[in-house]
Amino acid sequence: MTTFSHELDLVLTSRGLSWRRLAKLTGYTPGWLIKIKNGAPPSAELARRCDEVLEAGGTLIALTHAQPVRPAQLPAATASFVGRADELLKLDEALRDDGSEALRVVTIEGPPGTGKTALALRLANDVAARFPDGHLYIDLNGFSGDGVPVAPAQALEEFLGALExxxxxxxxxxxxxxxxxxxVLAHRRVLVVLDNAVDSRQVQHLLPGGTGCAVVVTSRNRLSGLAVRTHATRVAxxxxxxxxxxxxxxxxITGDRADDADALAELSRRCAHVPLALRIAAEHVNNRPGASLRDLAEDLAVVDDDSAVWTVFSWSYRGLDAATARMFxxxxxxxxxxxxxxxxxALTGETxxxxxxxxxxxxxxxxxxxAGRDWYRLHDLLRLYGRECSRAEDSAEDRHTAVRRLTEWYLHSAVAANEALAPFRVHVLELPPSAVTTMTFDGPVAATARRALRMCEEIDDLYGQGRKLVTVADVHVALAEYDEALDCVDRSLVVRREVGDRWGEADSLTRRGDILRDAGDTRLGEKAWLAALALYEELADPRAADIRSRLML
Incomplete structure (x- = not known):
């Protein structure tokens, strides 16, 4: 017997089922299942079906991956990392395998700009060798102003995609x-880094079950619930x-000015000892070789600690040329x-x-x-500062135009993702020609599409949002995620009714019927089609004939 057939036999025994009964439940012939029992490799579909009917919780699916991939998602640690020696020692000790059966979890909590992510990545890179089966990392987007925190289901999809x-x-x-x-992680030693979590609830489903695994979580909030549940080691x-x-x-700081201890102490005090502000201040010093440290510190002498951080940001911003400042x-x-x-x-209209x-x-x-070859990360404090600069220097029309270009880019990228995921589907959404270069999908399509579509949710353009939500729904349908698809279509229906888009409303109702049919609820699907048919007939739209064919009228 193979590992798969042995585990399947154990599950059958625990359920009081025979292999012949399994054949009836799964729709596979008894003869084929006997081959699996005797050592034939199972297909992914057979493993999925067996796991589903036996409610094995993914155990059987996991066993079909004989050559587990070793993910290596950790970003590089900050090169100029300084301090936090006591915290590193405490966290390092907490991640050592002490032979217990408990999952090892550590949390790093604190206000913005204090270096939570830098500490987490330094720790993760220091202990990476203890986890030979791989390292997973995700920014959960918990504190990004108007950004949407990453849903646990989306994070799990990215992790499972990274695990192939x-x-x-x-x-x-x-x-x-x-x-x-x-x-999948039950018998593996993998380090999971969950950066920028909003609360304990966001991370509770992202914890691996294997005792050989460990988790590092960062957050601005106190993760008391997680600490109680996992006995996590906490650092504030x-x-x-x-x-x-x-x-x-x-x-x-380069050059002789780094020797002026008193001036350095004054500058660091004026930066409120916040690592983010200190790094930017140091870069500003390097870019002004003729200015003394004492003069730069004096620039901050008349403001409070919170305003000092903003002033430090302004030093770097004022040193940018016009095009780079506009990009920021x-x-x-x-x-x-x-x-x-x-x-x-797309935002800037540049190549x-x-x-x-x-x-x-x-x-x-x-x-x-x-953050990668073509990816960049903007700290949320700097993002807030950049928006203040934009409100002060860019007209409302310029900001609106930039956001519309981004909306267009995401919409076209979502269509490209949909077609890459399901080229066999009929893609009825027609978009006007665009000069934007869309995201490409020559890598792991689902994870890339998820990232683009997740950020796309925040764009405020009701007509574009209605079209976009339908496209997102198509991606979910291609992945058999019918609940998510239905949610997107229902939201598109609300938006299109709000703006009075009758054709769009009919389109959303048609998609709703299609999704419900695919999900197995034909009765509700027909109800949606009938509503769409009434609208198409009222609008004298020839697509009414397509709906009649669906309803067999």
């Missing part, structure tokens, strides 16, 4: 996704100590802290190559961080 679980094997419901995630971060603040400035202002309008070069190009060059300039000033 085929999309058609991922259950539709969040509980099923969580069960499969735990099953505040500003750096005065000594470590000076060390950070000394590490980053407009990219801050992006819904979410993670932005790709193509989306930035992809030019947008890449401008973002690299911003990264050199520590106003954005590079």
């Amino acid at each position: 679980v085929p999309p058609d094997e991922i259950p539709a419901r969040p509980e099923g996704k969580a069960a499969l995630f735990r099953s 971060l505040g500003p750096l100590s005065s000594v470590d603040s000076v060390r950070l400035l000394t590490t980053m 202002r407009l990219v801050s309008l992006h819904p979410g802290t993670l932005v790709c070069v193509s989306a930035a190009a 992809h190559q030019r947008a890449q060059a401008l973002l690299k300039s911003l990264a050199g000033m520590h106003l954005v961080d590079q």
Whole structure:
């Protein structure tokens, strides 16, 4: 017997079922299942069907992946990391395997700008060798202004995709996704980093079940519920100590000015010992070789600690040329802290190559961080500052135009994702020609589409939103996620009724009927089609004939 057939036999025995009974439940012939029992490799579909009818929680699906992939998603640790020695020691000890059966969980909590992510990544890279089966990382987008926190189901899909679980094997419901995630990691040693969580509830389904795994969570909020449930080791971060603040400035500032200890101490105090502000201040010093540290510190002497951080941001911003400053202002309008070069190009109307060059300039000033070859991350404090600059310097029309370009880019990218996921479907959504370069899907399509579609939700254009939601629904249908698809179509229906788009309303009702039919609820599907038919007939639209054929009228 193979590992799969042995586990399947154990599950059958525990359920009091025979292999012949399994054949009736799954629709496979007894002869074929006997081959599986005797060692033939199961197909992904057979494993999924057996797991489903036996309610095995993903255990059988997980066993079909004989060569487990080793994900390596950790971003690089900050090169100039300074301080936090006591915290690192405490967290390092907590992640050591002590032979217990408990999952190892640590949390890093604290206000914005204090270096929670930097500490988490330094810790994760330090202990990475203890987890030879891989490292998973996700920014949960918990505190990004008007951004939408990542839903647990979406995070699980990205993790399962990174573990190379085929999309058609991922259950539709969040509980099923969580069960499969735990099953896949049950006998593996994997480190999971959950960055920027909004609360304990957001992360509770993202915890692996294997005792060989460990989890690092960062949040601005106190994760008391998680700590109680998992006995997590907690570290609360505040500003750096005065000594470590000076060390950070000394590490980053070039030339003789780094020798002026008193001036460094004063500058660090004026930056409120906040690591983010200190890094930007150091870069500002390096870019003004003729200015003394004491003069720069004096610039901050007349403001309070909170305003001092904003003043430090302004130093870097004022040093940008016009095109780079415009990129910073407009990219801050992006819904979410993670932005790709193509989306930035759409926002600004620049070419992809030019947008890449401008973002690299911003990264050199520590106003954005590079998160991948074509991806950049904007700290939420800097994002808020950039939006203030945009309100002060860009007209309302310019901001609206930038957001409309981004809406158009996401809409076309969503259509491209839909076609990449399900090229066999009839794609009826017609978009006007566009000059934007859409996101490409030559990698893991589902995860890339999820990222684009998630950020797309925040764009405020009702007509575009109605079309976009229908396209998002098509992606969910292609992945057999009918609950999510129905939610998107119902939201599109509300939006289209709000703006008086009768053709759009009929289209949403048609899609609603199609989704309900695919999900097995023909009665409700026919009800939606009848409503769509009434609208198409009222509008004298020839698509009424298509609805009649669906209803067999």
